Amino acid sequence: MVHKIAEVTGRAPGKLILCGEHAVVHGSTALAASLGLYTQVRIQNSISTAEPDGHLTIQLTDMNMHFTWPIKRIEAAFQSLSTFDVDPLSVKSCSPDIMQCIAAIVDEQEFPEAIIGVAAGVSALLFLYISIIGFKPATVIVASDIPLGSGLGSSAALCVAGSGAMLAFSGALDLDVLQGDWLSLKEKKQEIVNKWAYEGEKIIHGKPSGIDNTVSTFGNLVKFKSGHLVHIPNVFPIKMLITNTKVGRNTKALVAGVSERALRHPQSMMAVFTAVNAISEEMAEIIQAPFSDDISISEQEGKMEELMEMNQGLLQCMGVSHSAIEAVLQTTSRYKLCSKLTGAGGGGCVLTLLPKLLSGKVVDKVKADLESQGFQCFLATIGGEGVQVCFQCSSS
Numbered sequence: 001m002v003h004k005i006a007e008v009t010g011r012a013p014g015k016l017i018l019c020g021e022h023a024v025v026h027g028s029t030a031l032a033a034s035l036g037l038y039t040q041v042r043i044q045n046s047i048s049t050a051e052p053d054g055h056l057t058i059q060l061t062d063m064n065m066h067f068t069w070p071i072k073r074i075e076a077a078f079q080s081l082s083t084f085d086v087d088p089l090s091v092k093s094c095s096p097d098i099m100q101c102i103a104a105i106v107d108e109q110e111f112p113e114a115i116i117g118v119a120a121g122v123s124a125l126l127f128l129y130i131s132i133i134g135f136k137p138a139t140v141i142v143a144s145d146i147p148l149g150s151g152l153g154s155s156a157a158l159c160v161a162g163s164g165a166m167l168a169f170s171g172a173l174d175l176d177v178l179q180g181d182w183l184s185l186k187e188k189k190q191e192i193v194n195k196w197a198y199e200g201e202k203i204i205h206g207k208p209s210g211i212d213n214t215v216s217t218f219g220n221l222v223k224f225k226s227g228h229l230v231h232i233p234n235v236f237p238i239k240m241l242i243t244n245t246k247v248g249r250n251t252k253a254l255v256a257g258v259s260e261r262a263l264r265h266p267q268s269m270m271a272v273f274t275a276v277n278a279i280s281e282e283m284a285e286i287i288q289a290p291f292s293d294d295i296s297i298s299e300q301e302g303k304m305e306e307l308m309e310m311n312q313g314l315l316q317c318m319g320v321s322h323s324a325i326e327a328v329l330q331t332t333s334r335y336k337l338c339s340k341l342t343g344a345g346g347g348g349c350v351l352t353l354l355p356k357l358l359s360g361k362v363v364d365k366v367k368a369d370l371e372s373q374g375f376q377c378f379l380a381t382i383g384g385e386g387v388q389v390c391f392q393c394s395s396s
């Protein structure tokens, strides 16, 4: 009996930026940890689905959206290019010419006004699919636990899970096909996934630093500067409350806004980015410092809180805070807790450090207070596995 791959699923975590967002785009150090919320991208061979043969279909299950194109239509759109190589092992950028071909097919679909931003995610998936797998029919099914556009890295998780699934489906990762188990990837294979994911993230973000796709691919805790990654051993027990202000925003526009401010005030903004760099470096030292007892933990937490407060002030200088973020900061400070925005800001999520010795009653009170103002709070596991893939086979 022959086992044929019927479907491959990739899953990748969201992330928390502990410090250094935005400044990392301009070459400063940032620290990020993976989050226990995932995006899954499943690729089904079209013969094993109800989809008509000869189509590429993308289903966004959380939004109940479904887009489909005849493969011949996609090929026709790409015919204007003088060359287009399909090679999973040769990572390439989405050139303006390729983007034009993708825009032509994406524009044929109707995106409701309320979720128009999703077109960027669909474009990134199409670019990755056509570059890695080529003009072949399949169904791509996306499902995510990560709230979109809230600073928790849904865009990177989509690109990492998508690249992982597509590379595994293409056979380029040369994995043992173990049916039904989540497989972690070796570092060299993670690196290929990460490079493709970065190219996808560029379509969604414009000018990403690469920290989000890197932490989503490799997992755990990372220090990141100018494309260079250092794995940080996660010895310090960090507990964060995440508050979603539910104010929608778009990373691409916020990143562009900071760059424009840096062009208007190059010296002043350079000083801001340099200060953030020092904060991230100090935070990395604290997280890695040995601690012996509750007193040393409290001291380290005190320093982390001060650094978070300083980082938040500098994010305000960059123009990426928001009145809803400020409302969360004021509320948590009433409980003597320290918070900062995470991700691109402009709304989205806020992190609050929960010291080890803080009583559960205080946590319940601050959550109740924030939720009474319409915010959404949750505690999430920090620092788990990065990208993983899972095969399902059919026998014939």
Ligand SMILES: Nc1ncnc2c1ncn2[C@@H]1O[C@H](COP(=O)(O)OP(=O)(O)O)[C@@H](O)[C@H]1O
Pocket (backbone or CB within 6 Å): 039, 060, 117, 118, 119, 120, 121, 122, 142, 143, 144, 147, 148, 149, 150, 151, 152, 153, 154, 155, 156, 158, 204, 205, 249, 250, 251, 252, 343, 344
């Ligand atoms: N599950 C998903 N399905 C479709 N598009 C997605 C999905 N997750 C992320 N995206 C894309 O990423 C965008 C949100 O990314 P971004 O603004 O960077 O915020 P964040 O990465 O913090 O969630 C969405 O507008 C969409 O284009």
Ligand SMILES: C[C@@](O)(CCOP(=O)(O)O)CC(=O)O
Pocket (backbone or CB within 6 Å): 017, 020, 021, 022, 023, 024, 025, 150, 151, 152, 153, 154, 155, 205, 207, 208, 209, 210, 211, 212, 251, 255, 342, 343, 344, 345
């Ligand atoms: C603002 C930035 O530092 C992080 C953006 O994260 P998110 O898309 O808001 O989850 C941009 C980047 O590093 O690419």
Ligand SMILES: [Mg+2]
Pocket (backbone or CB within 6 Å): 153, 154, 155, 156, 205, 212, 251
């Ligand atoms: Mg993003």
